Amino acid sequence: MNFKTTLILFIVLFVALSLFSLLVQFPVWVFYVLIALFFLLLTVGSFSMSRNFFLKSFTELKSNPRNTVALTFDDGPHPLYTPQVLALLKQYNATATFFCIGKNAEKYPALVQQIIADGHFIGNHSFSHKPHIGFNGTKCWINELKKTDTVLETILGEKPTLFRPPYGVTTPHLAKAIEFTNHTVVGWNIRTYDTSPIRHKDAMLKYIKMHTEPGSVILLHDTHQRIPYVLEHTLIYLQEHGYKTVSINNLMDE
Ligand SMILES: [Zn+2]
Numbered sequence: 001m002n003f004k005t006t007l008i009l010f011i012v013l014f015v016a017l018s019l020f021s022l023l024v025q026f027p028v029w030v031f032y033v034l035i036a037l038f039f040l041l042l043t044v045g046s047f048s049m050s051r052n053f054f055l056k057s058f059t060e061l062k063s064n065p066r067n068t069v070a071l072t073f074d075d076g077p078h079p080l081y082t083p084q085v086l087a088l089l090k091q092y093n094a095t096a097t098f099f100c101i102g103k104n105a106e107k108y109p110a111l112v113q114q115i116i117a118d119g120h121f122i123g124n125h126s127f128s129h130k131p132h133i134g135f136n137g138t139k140c141w142i143n144e145l146k147k148t149d150t151v152l153e154t155i156l157g158e159k160p161t162l163f164r165p166p167y168g169v170t171t172p173h174l175a176k177a178i179e180f181t182n183h184t185v186v187g188w189n190i191r192t193y194d195t196s197p198i199r200h201k202d203a204m205l206k207y208i209k210m211h212t213e214p215g216s217v218i219l220l221h222d223t224h225q226r227i228p229y230v231l232e233h234t235l236i237y238l239q240e241h242g243y244k245t246v247s248i249n250n251l252m253d254e
Contacts, residue, residue, distance in 0.1 A: 002045075002051075002053050002054070003045060006038070006053075010038045013034060014031075017030065017031065017034065046170060046171060047169060049165070049170060050189065054170045054175045055175040056185065057187045058185070058217075058248065059187035060189035060216055061215030061251050061254055063215070064213075064214035065254070066244070066254055067243050068214060068215070068243065068250070069212060069218060069246070070096075070097060070247065070248050071097070071245050072099060072217060072218065072248065074220075074221050074223075075099075075125065075195075075222070076111070077104055077112055077115065077222070079111070081225070081228070082111050082114075083114070086115065086120075088232050089235075095246055095250075096120050096121075096245065097121040097122070097123055097248045097249075098115050098222065099125035099162070099163075099164040099186070100124070100125055100152070101125050101148070102147050102151045103128060105152055106151045109154075112156065121248065122156070122160055123160050123163060123164055124145060124149060124164075125148070126144045126166050127145075127151070133167075134171060136171075136174070138174075138176040141177035142177045142180055145181045148160075161183060162183060162184050162186050162248055163178070163183035164185070165187075168187055184252075186248055188217045190211050190216050190217065190219060191219045192204040192207055192219065194224065194226065195224055205230060205237075209237055212243070215251065220234075
């Protein structure tokens with residue numbers, strides 16, 4: 001059920017209840033419950049990209065006939081950790097997609113070039129990645145998307161076609177902005193919460209090992225000190241289990 005069908009359903013329910021209340025008297029809290037339920041569904045839809053509630057996004061390849069998975073890194077490039085991630089990917093002959101924040105790409109253009117030179121791929125992850133970015137209006141979203149596209153195009157000579165929303169939050173305003181910019185929206189199906197200071201690195205690894213299957217899209221961040229450990233052990237696991245890492249575009253085309 002997407003936003004449009006949910007909206008229609010609730011309008012129909014609201015009108016039906018209003019008409020019914022003319023015939024039979026029932027408590028007003030029924031309306032409040034209905035409104036609360038509507039906003040609850042909207043909130044769940046906002047935080048769950050796999051439901052395609054506000055917009056269509058790619059979060060995994062279900063029933064993937066091949067043993068391929070996509071490794072993705074958000075929030076970089078980072079001067080300390082992105083080079084370590086790139087070195088590990090090279091060592092284990094792995095491919096990844098990096099969703100870069102525009103302001104970081106602007107600050108470290110050589111790292112952006114290095115990612116591409118090493119055979120990896122780059123997507124747009126907004127320009128500012130502000131904590132309250134989910135409240136952006138359509139104009140602000142378009143600005144975030146276009147600013148990062150321009151930064152990446154200046155460095156690489158071409159615009160990214162992929163976009164991953166910060167925090168995985170989608171809204172009707174973002175959906176409208178995407179209609180305008182035409183990016184392919186990418187989520188994930190394996191999130192390790194690797195940036196959380198209370199999440200133990202072995203717990204992250206355990207989660208990855210338990211949930212990875214052909215077609216998985218694994219979300220990691222090339223921005224923190226535990227990433228080399230988590231990545232190296234993930235790469236060893238993937239190699240031992242015959243998985244091949246591919247870009248998001250390749251996984252979508254399988
Ligand atoms: Zn992010």
